[in-house]
Amino acid sequence: MGLRTRTKVIAGIAAGIVVVAGVGVVVGPRLYADAVNGSAAAAPSLSPSAAGTLDAASADGTWRSGSGSYAGYRVHEVLQGQDVTVVGRTKQVEGTATVDDGRLSDATVTVQVGSISTPESARDAYFRDTALQTDRYPTATFRVTKPVDVSDALDGSTQDVTLTGDLTMHGVTKPVQADAQVAVGEGGTVQVAGSVPVTFRDYGVEAPSLGFVTVDGKGSVEFSLALQQ
Structure with a gap:
């Protein structure tokens, strides 16, 4: 990132610049925090209509992500004493899952991290160019490494599961x-x-701490997949 771009990122966060209907309005940290928090997407959840059933034989095989799938991140920051929740999202996500006799035996989710966006383009530029260096590391991948039973979900229930795997x-x-x-x-x-909860330093990523804004050293990678055979 060049000096000019870096300066724009810092100045934009410090001043709390919010663009409304194409007009830049400079507001205080409290109003900026309220605007960002108000626009933050909710955590991924299942559709209220998700209550169908599948017999084990029909469920067996490979499933792939389709329309409606997305992934991204959620992180907390403090801007001049104001709590801000930042959520980035992208639909450029590919997921595959293998079901065998009522068990999720294998699954992989790959995200094009350079396409993740928030309402603030300067923040996105910092995320891409400085934090995650997406020119060198364009994807993030979560791969399930331990089979998990999903038979209750196939029988028509909403099933809570713990997916054990590797995050790259x-x-x-x-x-x-x-x-x-x-x-x-x-x-x-x-x-x-x-x-997936993450500690940024574990992945060689330093959370920004610029005096007026401090980003938590921990956050989460979020995903919502609509899988089809």
């Missing part, structure tokens, strides 16, 4: 656990929604 981000792979929910959705799709 910024060129570093670490073992993680993801809390997730699984259910059968409309048209025989399978929905999976959850999050």
Whole structure:
């Protein structure tokens, strides 16, 4: 990142610049925090209509993510004493899952991290160019390494599961656990929604601390998948 771009990032966060209807309005930290928190997407959850069923034979095989799938991150920061929740999202996510006799035996989710965006373009530039260096590490991947029973979800329940696997981000792979929910959705799709807690330093990523704004050293990677055979 060049000096001019870095200066824009710092100045934009410090001043709390919010663009409304194409007009830049400079506001105080409290109003900026309220605006960002108000626009932050909710944590991934299953659709209220996800209450279908699948017999074990029909569920066996490979499933792939389709329309409606997304992934991203959630992080907390403090801007001049104001708590701010920042959520980034992208639909450029590919997921595959293998079901065998009522068990999720294998699954992989790959995210194009350079496409993750928030309402603030300067923050996104810092995320891409400085924090995660997406020109060198364009993807993040979560791979399930331990089979988990999902038979309750196939029988029509919303099932809470713990997914054990490896998360690769910024060129570093670490073992993680993801809390997730699984259910059968409309048209025989399978929905999976959850999050992976991360400590940025574990992946060689330093959370910014610029005096006026401090980003927590921990956050979460979030995902919501609509899987189809």
